[in-house]
Every structure is written in structure tokens, then in C-alpha cells.
Amino acid sequence: MRILVVSDAWLPQVNGVVRTLDILRRELQRDGHEVVMVTPDRFRTLPCPTYPEIRLAVRPGRLVARLIEAAQPCAIHIATEGPLGWAARRYCLRRRLPFTTAYHTKFPEYIKARFRVPLKLSYAVMRRFHAASSRVMVATQGIESELLQRGFHRIGRWSRGVDTDLFHPRPEARGEAGPFAGLARPIFLYVGRVAVEKNVQAFLDLDLPGTKAVVGAGPQLEDLRRRHPGVHFAGARFGEDLARHYAAADVFVFPSRTDTFGLVLLEALASGLPVAAYPVPGPLDVIGSSPVGRLDQDLRAAALAALEADPALCRAYALEFSWAASTRQFIENLAPFETTRWQEPMPA
Known part of the structure; x- marks a missing residue:
């Protein structure tokens, strides 16, 4: 056809x-x-x-x-x-x-x-x-x-x-040659457009241990970089490089309240990365009550709770989603x- x-x-x-x-x-x-x-x-x-x-x-x-x-x-x-x-x-x-x-x-x-x-x-x-x-x-x-x-x-x-061949756990990415080498752990990661509708500011304002990292570009990038000097801004990443950034983190934080799905949720899970998000459409549909992350109106509480999720369960959960x-x-x-x-x- x-x-x-x-x-x-x-x-x-x-x-x-x-x-x-x-x-x-x-x-x-x-x-x-x-x-x-x-x-x-x-x-x-x-x-x-x-x-x-x-x-x-x-x-x-x-x-x-x-x-x-x-x-x-x-x-x-x-x-x-x-x-x-x-x-x-x-x-x-x-x-x-x-x-x-x-x-x-x-x-x-x-x-x-x-x-x-x-x-x-x-x-x-x-x-x-x-x-x-x-x-x-x-x-x-x-x-x-x-x-x-x-x-x-x-x-x-x-x-x-989700492309589970590209996005998968990579233990070596967490080592000295990994993208977050030298940064204090745990690494709380955001991946996506850096724009007002993505509510990235809500993530950056959280009082979290370790390091907050942002992968992506967009109209808010320079402003947020200026206002949050303690945040690691990695810019836009693609392919294997992007996959290594997912696999090198400890928790994926998804602050958006307006996404209709959120492909990044599946990419994070396929990489063995638990998810923290608000309980809104998108995360509710993808994550729900499964043990691969935590949804909470208190995003800080969700991020800290997600640290306890089992990376192997995250990977197994993502395998249920196929492009076919x-x-x-x-x-x-x-x-x-x-x-x-x-x-x-x-x-x-």
C-alpha cells in the first residue's frame, strides 16, 4: 500500500x-x-x-x-x-x-x-x-x-x-570512562526538549542529593544553564551517545505534565533506568502502578523512591513494547x- x-x-x-x-x-x-x-x-x-x-x-x-x-x-x-x-x-x-x-x-x-x-x-x-x-x-x-x-x-x-537493541543497560557507562564520570551520585537525569512546556524548571528546582543532569536542547537551554550552574547540561545527544547517557544515570526524572506519551520513558526503562514522574496521562499509562518507578505529585519524593527500583525489572518491562x-x-x-x-x- x-x-x-x-x-x-x-x-x-x-x-x-x-x-x-x-x-x-x-x-x-x-x-x-x-x-x-x-x-x-x-x-x-x-x-x-x-x-x-x-x-x-x-x-x-x-x-x-x-x-x-x-x-x-x-x-x-x-x-x-x-x-x-x-x-x-x-x-x-x-x-x-x-x-x-x-x-x-x-x-x-x-x-x-x-x-x-x-x-x-x-x-x-x-x-x-x-x-x-x-x-x-x-x-x-x-x-x-x-x-x-x-x-x-x-x-x-x-x-x-522502543529500540531495545540501542537502549539497554551498559555497566561500563557508569565507570570512569562514562559520560557522568567525576560527578557526584546519584545521577538524576532529564532527557528531552528544554522548553517551557516540558516543565524542566520543576526538575531543576528539586532538592536532591548527587547531581541533576539534562540532555537536550531548546529555547530555554541558555537561560536555565545560567540560572542553575550546579546542573550538568550535556546538550543534545543522539544514537549510541544518547543511549550511554541513559545507562549511566540512576533515575530518570520526567517533569512534564503535558506529554501524550513520552518516548523517553520507554528509552529510560529499556536502559535499566527507573522513572520518577507526576501521576498524569503519559506516565500513568506507561508506568502506572508497576514497580519500575514512582509517580507522585511530590516529584522529589518520586525521584528518591525511584532509586529503590530494580533495574532488571525496568528492562524487562520495556521489552513488552515493540515498534512492530x-x-x-x-x-x-x-x-x-x-x-x-x-x-x-x-x-x-
């Missing part, structure tokens, strides 16, 4: 959405599907206000239409609610083509944190965007329940996986249509 995926988030951005879609593309191709990506690198773009690392396509409608028509896909998936997503949505509605969407990001909460826009207004826009979708894919039961309460419909599950199963869910949620639709005249 030829599947066209439209996303405003794409490489070289580093975030959970990009990683999910990149892995999905590879898994689909491995299963024999053809994947066509419509992403910002094919358009003229401008930097996103307050987050210049994200590039937004400028007036993409005509080119989006040409790319879709050139691909003549069997199914269309719109992954994000940015300019490309809205342009693809308009095209599909005009051509009466079914499409699916995904709710990767709590944009209303992000926009409120950055611009003080009321949640009611932002959720009304999100509801309109997804209303025509044949299936709104979400990663967890918690997010599904929230969206149902806010008036969303036709919601389907699309979970996530995630990809099967994605395929089952799609709304394929007959390719003869491309021979039909476009409605006036």
Missing part, C-alpha cells in the same frame, strides 16, 4: 513526534509498504515564534495538493495540526478523500504556557481540525479519555515502541480508499 504522511514536524528537528514518524516510516517500508512524506523540507519556511528550531511552511496549499496528486496514495495520514496539516486537510475535504489524523501533542497546553491563550479556544480549534478525520490516533487511554471529555470522536489507539506492534496498530487505523479515486474529476 502507498501511504502518504503529512507532518509539520520532521528532521532535523529532535522530538518524540519526529522520532515516532521516522521509525514508523522504516517499519512500514520493512513490511513492504511505500511511504511518501510531505514535510517542511520541501517548502519555503519561516521559524516558529519563540521556537526558531521549528520551521513552518509558508502558504503550502498548492504544493501540498501537487505532492498528494503526484503520489496518488492509497491512504493519507495527517500527523500534525500545523500549516501542512491544515493544507492537506483542506485538500482531502475538497476531494472527498478519507484521511486519518494523530493527536501527538497537547498544543492547547503548550500555547497557553507560551502565549496565555485560553484552553477553551485552543481546544475548539483542535476539535475542528480532527472532526473530519476517519480516525484520531492517540497513544494512551489517558489521552483518549481526555479527548472524549472535550468532544473529540472516532478515536483509535496507536501506541509506541505499534506499526500494526497504525495500519489498522488507516482509512484506505480505491486508487481509482485519482481518475475522478476534482469537484468544482
Whole structure:
């Protein structure tokens, strides 16, 4: 099947959405599907206000239409609610083509944190965007329940996986040649975007023994580095280097209250690293009451309690999540249509 995926988030951005879609593309191709990506690198773009690392396509409608028509896909998936997503949505509605969407990001909460826009207004826009979708894919039961309460419909599950070959325990990473050599233990680690919506400040404000370490980049990085000289800021890390940072730490602290899943939770667990987080959607769905970490409204208490978790249990727990199963869910949620639709005249 030829599947066209439209996303405003794409490489070289580093975030959970990009990683999910990149892995999905590879898994689909491995299963024999053809994947066509419509992403910002094919358009003229401008930097996103307050987050210049994200590039937004400028007036993409005509080119989006040409790319879709050139691909003549069997199914269309719109992954994000940015300019490309809205342009693809308009095209599909005009051509009466079914499409699916995904709710990767709590944009209303992000926009409120950055611009003080009321949640009611932002959720009304999100509801309109997804209303025509044949299936709104979400990663967890918690997010599904929230969206149902806010008036969303036709919601389907699309979970996530983890690369357990890359992320695994590495005892040598905790030694003198490891990334945190010379730092006082225990090492409490955060991995992710360094941005206001990730609530990193809540982690850095905790009174914890040992060392707090941050791996990642983002618009808050320099400000937080300046205000917290005692924190180890490692910058963005990738591949084996990133995996070694996970494996070298003692507890993974996840301060976000707005993530819809949190791939980093699985990466930490696969590395044998217990998790401390707030009891909110995402951590509640991934960790719950399992003994691989601790969820508590007191994040300091959660972090200290997580030190007692068994790394072997964390690794075993992560092995239950696979990208193959995630990809099967994605395929089952799609709304394929007959390719003869491309021979039909476009409605006036």
C-alpha cells in the first residue's frame, strides 16, 4: 500500500513526534509498504515564534495538493495540526478523500504556557481540525479519555515502541570512562526538549542529593544553564551517545505534565533506568502502578523512591513494547480508499 504522511514536524528537528514518524516510516517500508512524506523540507519556511528550531511552511496549499496528486496514495495520514496539516486537510475535504489524523501533542497546553491563550479556544480549534478525520490516533487511554471529555470522536489507539537493541543497560557507562564520570551520585537525569512546556524548571528546582543532569536542547537551554550552574547540561545527544547517557544515570526524572506519551520513558526503562514522574496521562499509562518507578505529585519524593527500583525489572518491562506492534496498530487505523479515486474529476 502507498501511504502518504503529512507532518509539520520532521528532521532535523529532535522530538518524540519526529522520532515516532521516522521509525514508523522504516517499519512500514520493512513490511513492504511505500511511504511518501510531505514535510517542511520541501517548502519555503519561516521559524516558529519563540521556537526558531521549528520551521513552518509558508502558504503550502498548492504544493501540498501537487505532492498528494503526484503520489496518488492509497491512504493519507495527517500527523500534525500545523500549516501542512491544515493544507492537506483542506485538500482531502475538497476531494472527498478519507484521511486519518494523530493527536501527538497537547498544543492547547503548550500555547497557553507560551502565549496565555485560553484552553477553551485552543481546544475548539483542535476539535475542528480532527472532526473530519476517519480516525484520531492517540497513544494512551489517558489521552483518549481526555479527548472524549472535550468532544473529540472516532478515536483509535496507536501506541509506541522502543529500540531495545540501542537502549539497554551498559555497566561500563557508569565507570570512569562514562559520560557522568567525576560527578557526584546519584545521577538524576532529564532527557528531552528544554522548553517551557516540558516543565524542566520543576526538575531543576528539586532538592536532591548527587547531581541533576539534562540532555537536550531548546529555547530555554541558555537561560536555565545560567540560572542553575550546579546542573550538568550535556546538550543534545543522539544514537549510541544518547543511549550511554541513559545507562549511566540512576533515575530518570520526567517533569512534564503535558506529554501524550513520552518516548523517553520507554528509552529510560529499556536502559535499566527507573522513572520518577507526576501521576498524569503519559506516565500513568506507561508506568502506572508497576514497580519500575514512582509517580507522585511530590516529584522529589518520586525521584528518591525511584532509586529503590530494580533495574532488571525496568528492562524487562520495556521489552513488552515493540515498534512492530505499534506499526500494526497504525495500519489498522488507516482509512484506505480505491486508487481509482485519482481518475475522478476534482469537484468544482
